[in-house]
Amino acid sequence: MRDKFSNAYTRRYFIPALTLKFIGGIALGLIYEYYYGGGDTTGYWRHASYIQNAFHDSFQAGLKLMLTSGGAYDPQTAKYTTAMYWYQPGSSEYLIVRITAFFGLFCGNTYTVIALFFAFISFSGVWAMYLTFIKIRPQLYKELATATLFVPSVFFWGSGLMKDSLCIGALGWVFYCFYKGAIQKRSILFCAVMGFFFAYFIVLVKVYILLCFLPAALLWVFNENSSRIKSPLLRIIAKPFFLSIGAGLAFFAATNLTKGDDRYDVEVIGQRSKIVSEYLYETSVRQNGSAYTLGEQDGTLGGMMKLVPQAIVVSLYRPFLWEVKNPVMLLSAVEALVFLIFTLRIIIRSGFFKTMSLIISTPSLTLCFLFALAFSATVGIVSNNFGTLVRYKIPMMPFYLAGLYITQSMSVPRRQTAATAQRQQAGGRLVPA
Numbered sequence: 001m002r003d004k005f006s007n008a009y010t011r012r013y014f015i016p017a018l019t020l021k022f023i024g025g026i027a028l029g030l031i032y033e034y035y036y037g038g039g040d041t042t043g044y045w046r047h048a049s050y051i052q053n054a055f056h057d058s059f060q061a062g063l064k065l066m067l068t069s070g071g072a073y074d075p076q077t078a079k080y081t082t083a084m085y086w087y088q089p090g091s092s093e094y095l096i097v098r099i100t101a102f103f104g105l106f107c108g109n110t111y112t113v114i115a116l117f118f119a120f121i122s123f124s125g126v127w128a129m130y131l132t133f134i135k136i137r138p139q140l141y142k143e144l145a146t147a148t149l150f151v152p153s154v155f156f157w158g159s160g161l162m163k164d165s166l167c168i169g170a171l172g173w174v175f176y177c178f179y180k181g182a183i184q185k186r187s188i189l190f191c192a193v194m195g196f197f198f199a200y201f202i203v204l205v206k207v208y209i210l211l212c213f214l215p216a217a218l219l220w221v222f223n224e225n226s227s228r229i230k231s232p233l234l235r236i237i238a239k240p241f242f243l244s245i246g247a248g249l250a251f252f253a254a255t256n257l258t259k260g261d262d263r264y265d266v267e268v269i270g271q272r273s274k275i276v277s278e279y280l281y282e283t284s285v286r287q288n289g290s291a292y293t294l295g296e297q298d299g300t301l302g303g304m305m306k307l308v309p310q311a312i313v314v315s316l317y318r319p320f321l322w323e324v325k326n327p328v329m330l331l332s333a334v335e336a337l338v339f340l341i342f343t344l345r346i347i348i349r350s351g352f353f354k355t356m357s358l359i360i361s362t363p364s365l366t367l368c369f370l371f372a373l374a375f376s377a378t379v380g381i382v383s384n385n386f387g388t389l390v391r392y393k394i395p396m397m398p399f400y401l402a403g404l405y406i407t408q409s410m411s412v413p414r415r416q417t418a419a420t421a422q423r424q425q426a427g428g429r430l431v432p433a
Contacts, residue, residue: 009134009138009141010130010131010134010141010145013130013145013149014127016149017123017126017127017130017145017149017150017155018120018123020149020150020155020159021119021120021122021123021126021155021159022116022119022120022159023155023159024119024155024156024157024158024159024160025115025116025118025119025159025160025161025165026112026115026116026160027156027160028041028115028156028157028159028160028161028162029041029111029112029115029160029161031328032160035328040093040162040163041115041160041161041162043086043093044093044096044097044100044161044162045100045109045111045114045161047084047086047087047094047097047100047101048097048098048100048101048104048109048114049104049109050065050080050083050084051065051066051080051097051098051101051104052101052104052105052109053080054077054080055105058076060076061076061077061080064076064077065077065080065081065098065101066098066101066102069089069090069091069094069095070086070087070088070089070090070091070094070095071087071088071089071090071091084097092163092204092205092206093163095204095205096162096163096166096205099166100114100161103117103118111161114161115159115160115161118159118160118161118162118165118166119159119160119165121165121166121169122158122159122165122166122168122169123159123169124169124172124173125168125169125170125171125172125173125176125198126148126149126154126158126168126169126172126398127149127172128172128173128175128176129148129171129172129175129176129398130144130145130148130149131176132172132175132176132179132180133147133148133402133406135179135184136179136364136406137364137405137406137409139409140405140406140409143405143409144402144405146401146405147398147401147402147404147405148398148402151335151397151398151401152331152335153331153332153335153390153394153397154168154394154397154398156331157390157391157394158394162391163205163206164391164392164394164395166201166205167202167205167206167209167395168394168395170198170199170201170202171198171202171209171213171395173194173195173198174195174198174199174202174210174213174217175213175217176191177191177192177194177195177198178191178195178217178220178221181195182221182225183220183221183224183225208378209375209395212371212374212375212378212396213371213375213395215370215374216366216367216370216371216374217367217371219363219366219367219370220363220364220366220367223363223366224363224364290319290323290325290326290329290385290386290387291384291385291386292314292318292319292323292384292385292386293384294307294310294311294314294380294381294384295307295310304381307377307380307381308377308381310380311376311377311378311379311380311381312373312376312377312380313380314376314380314389315375315376315377315379315380315389315393315396316336316339316340316343316372316376316400317336317337317339317340317343318333318336318386319332319333319336319386320333320336320337321333321334321337323386328387328390329386329387329390331390332386332389332390335397339400339401339404342401342404342408343404346404346407346408346411349411350407350411354411355407355411358407358410358411359403359407362406362410364406365403365406365407365410367399368399368400368402368403368406369399369400369403371396371399372396372399372400372403375393375395375396376393376396376400379392379393380393
């Protein structure tokens with residue numbers, strides 16, 4: 001079992017990465033408590049405390065609160081639900097509260113221990129993501145470990161008692177199941193069940209993550225499978241067919257997963273984006289926070305599309321160092337600068353058109369960059385605040401950085417050192433290095 005989830009090359013990163021997730025989960029709680037003075041993570045824990053109190057008073061009342069999705073009135077639980085402002089129909093926040101309360105049953109509702117549970121779940125998915133990338137490009141086990149396990153923003157904001165921790169963990173498992181089940185054609189039933197479970201969880205909590213990932217993942221699967229067709233003629237004929245199926249499934253997902261949702265329904269998403277972005281911007285300005293603006297939105301989907309290029313730049317390469325206003329923001333600025341330098345370095349050394357051609361012709365790279373760009377555009381348009389953006393964008397960061405590492409390895413041949421050349425030439429003959 002150990003060899004199934006690690007090997008001699010990846011095993012060395014397991015404990016350090018898990019340790020960082022635990023540190024990140026605890027540190028996030030401390031930052032929110034003593035730097036921000038509270039926040040969502042505190043809210044989840046306090047709401048879970050009401051459910052714990054209900055269990056102490058009546059096991060039946062506590063069980064009802066654990067199993068109810070929110071909004072339903074029950075005289076037995078009314079004294080608890082009236083104190084919980086997240087107890088609303090279809091509330092994703094209340095789902096996190098219920099998960100928090102469940103873990104709290106095993107530790108006396110101790111915040112730190114619950115945060116460690118969240119960190120471990122997040123780590124399981126991120127590790128699955130790492131193993132998937134290793135299968136795609138095994139030469140880069142060290143670089144891909146950096147991309148998926150050791151990016152500071154990801155293991156900090158994606159480890160604590162927050163939605164983001166569970167979502168990035170779920171995304172990692174969905175990615176793993178897509179690759180193992182749809183591309184490797186192994187453990188298909190397991191991957192179907194696990195993939196559906198975690199995809200459904202993302203739909204309940206942050207459906208826009210899946211809406212950005214699903215089209216890229218379907219295109220990746222169809223490209224990988226069509227490239228295995230040996231006949232060039234059959235491959236040319238089959239590719240448009242595969243692309244049509246992928247596009248159809250993606251359109252179906254985009255229009256049906258969000259149908260009736262006041263936040264993400266395609267028919268109202270433009271207006272909703274305008275309301276949310278303006279609220280976050282005004283709140284940030286009022287609190288002297290790290291606000292940014294891409295320009296005024298008109299409340300239409302077309303108006304959002306006009307802001308896509310700016311939103312991508314904001315999500316990937318900002319805040320710039322001169323925009324930093326606090327220590328937490330500095331971390332995001334340094335990472336954004338590294339992303340920018342790394343991206344420019346690859347393009348300059350390989351050439352823009354060669355790099356684009358490589359990305360388009362390599363299914364795994366198409367997945368990484370298509371998802372990263374779509375997700376960056378989505379969160380960049382809505383956030384209007386760098387403090388919010390740094391949390392929202394963590395699901396795409398491992399994919400973008402992994403894509404950069406893979407692109408570099410494929411487009412920029414590694415130079416042989418003099419020592420390597422000498423080892424390869426012994427007595428005028430080539431020998432393995």
